[in-house]
Amino acid sequence: MPTARHDNIEIEYEVVGNPEHPALLMVMGFTAQMVTWPDGLMEALAARGLFVIRFDNRDCGLSSKSEGPAPDTAAMILALMTKGPAGVTAPYTLSDMALDAFAVLDDLGIDAAHVVGASMGGMIAQTMAIDNPARVLSLTSIMSTTGSPDVGQGTPQAMEALISPMPDGREAILERGLSVSQIISGPLWNKERSEKLVALQYDRNFHPIGAAFQMAAILESGDRTKKLESVTTPTLVIHGREDPLIAPSGGEATAAAIPAAQLATINEMGHDLPMELWPRLSDLIAGHVNAVPVA
Secondary structure, three states: OOEEEEOOEEEEEEEEOOOOOOEEEEEOOOOOOHHHOOHHHHHHHHHOOOEEEEEOOOOOOOOOOOOOOOOOHHHHHHHHHHOOOOOOOOOOOHHHHHHHHHHHHHHHOOOOEEEEEEOHHHHHHHHHHHHOHHHEEEEEEEOOOOOOOOOOOOOHHHHHHHOOOOOOOHHHHHHHHHHHHHHHOOOOOOHHHHHHHHHHHHHHOOOOOHHHHHHHHHHHHOOOHHHHOOOOOOEEEEEEOOOOOOOHHHHHHHHHHOOOOEEEEEOOOOOOOOHHHHHHHHHHHHHHHHOOOOO
8 A cells, every 4th residue: 555754654554446537635533544435435435436545544544653652541541531630741742633633634645635634533534624725625424523622522332432441362352342332332333343354454554552542632732713703614523423532512512613504413323424324424524525616
């Protein structure tokens, strides 16, 4: 697979579709490798006339890993749940992760793209539109939030699942991953599909320490609400009604903050991308992209 490079950071990526078609950059979320974007969804978007790009964020998958001691993940999750100070030093921010995403576009020779982000990926996508709006043709923020501690708070069970101890051994680790997947997903969760994805990610690259660095980046970046008010990029916000990890109020606040943003709330969707919803999601994303006037 190709690799984009900038400032000693390497970002692994792959593409689907015709490079002559409008570029759609897909940014995945917290600890989730690019394969978490389902192949079927990628192909559905490509079939709708888009050149689809997905990549591994730093500290995840096959992209660069941070060196040095990791921040205290449990302390950071507690800070999120109690709306208190994180008390950690982050080696990078969401703006740095946005630069990673732009580096992928640079490697492909793409000046500007439509950007879709899920969960933490939605935070990165929002940051891309804030930091360099000329390069973001449209923004789709899925199951994400503004960074404000007053919205999008997950259920205690979902938050506790994120900080549950990592066991030893492949089978125990896969069992934990499957349990977390079920807890944060909606009613369309499928055990067989989830087992395959958890195993795929583990066998592709197991790097649990990366979670601490990514969480620190989220907390260090803070509340984007005021900055989002200046975003003029055409924006679609998608959120599941059954999301236990980032409550629907996170999506509602994102749509309220960005002028003229559209909000699509989907029944039976949690913090996941179930196969049954791929047609709806691809229609929403492609429809949003196609509604943006060609310069």
